[in-house]
Amino acid sequence: MESPKILSRFLLSTLLLITLAACQAITTTRTGSAPLLTVREGTNCRTGPGEAYEIVFTYAPGTTLEIVGRYDPGNFWVVKSDESPTGTCWMWGEFVDVTENSGAVPSVTPPPTSTTGGPSETLFVEKWEYACSGETLTFTLSWKDQATDETGYRIFRNDQQLVELPADSATYTYTDSLDVSAGESVEYYLQVFGPDGSTNSAVMTVGC
Template identity: 30%
Template sequence: MKKQSKLILFIILIAGITLFTAGCGNKLDEGDILTAVDTAVAETDTAKAAILQQTVDAEAAFTPTYTPAPTSTNTPIPEPTSTSTTEPGDFEPPLVQVSLDTNCRSGPGKVYPYLGGLFVGEESTVHGIDPSGAWYYIANPDIEDEYCWIWGYYAETTGDTEPLPIYTPGPTPDTAPSFTAEFRELETCNGSWRVEFTIDNTGPVTLESISVHVLDTVTDEQTGLSQMNSFMAAGGCDLAADEDLLFPGESGFTISFDLSEDPSDHYSFATITACTQENMAGNCFVSEFAFTP
């Protein structure tokens, strides 16, 4: 802009000199005038090119990089093996109830995938214990003719547990979580804006908690770091939990905290973290990516 102003002033000055010299009977060399004007125009074009290059360089420097999520394979977990000589038909399986809703997993530990749950008021049969005696191998309350492990801390058994076979679990599974996330839509709620994302659990383990952070690079506004132990229902201003858990192969939704300014068409940056336990605990996976609402 400064170069353009100088050019205008220069042309006005030349015009004034021309009129003045013409009035005095002197003739100003036309070639000198054109040369001076061409020089000023060239300097202006050079300045414009420099400003444009600075803008391009600044945008390139600001663009974040995104590393694709590593892929993982879901390896089936072997059935536990028994070191006991007790045969399943030799005794009546004891019954088990819990005083607190308890997850039922494919192995005796939180690193194993979630398969179901034994809830307060429900009852199941116990078919084995792990070598430590802390976990029970029970009939899965949610899937007929399948079995899973519950932690015995909240469990109360009825019947004789002495004959129970001792099961040695198979090797721990690949516990590295993985997911893909992408922008879904922009919600306008009570004069503010929320960004909604689709989450696909591409890993071998269940996701139990998630956090979202969004940065609008145009206004420099950023959301608070949301942390949730559930995956939200899509759409609407009234946030409602849709799924507490996101199992391998399932899709869900998550949403950011509010932005006070409309981020539509603004280059933005999202950081989404999902973990295998509640309250952002266990194994976690982070996805960072750019998007434009």
């Protein structure tokens, strides 16, 4: 009469062992924590580093994303994104908190800007210098004038045009009046434009 009880206990013990093993397997897969960031303020995720690139998606505060790349010159992170057609997008580090293992993230090179059909030039800024004094920021940009079909150049701050320069320009000094509190920063970039479109430089981030 006790054989059914023994069999029942054996089956129950076996089931418990299988369940415990499954739980342990799940726990093991999570021990290798991926680098993560958490969005602190509503933040745009773009196709590249800065406002010269198209917005893929705007993430709400509290969203946690896995980091797969970093771009130190502009304080940008490349993250996995289900909303991006390519599976990744670029997020500015000003409004996120990096939570785990960021030191292991590889550096990446920015893609070409989303603007196409511009002058036949790859735009590289050779020198970028700036100085802060109170609420005044003075910066100097120097670049290679390689285009032969440009109409001129423009300088932008946070996607707002500051100045337009004639063709064949290669350097410019600008004094900008703005209130940059400690710990905050702004973005600048250079644009060459012509009849067929425009091309943007990489974004330069400034904090005073």
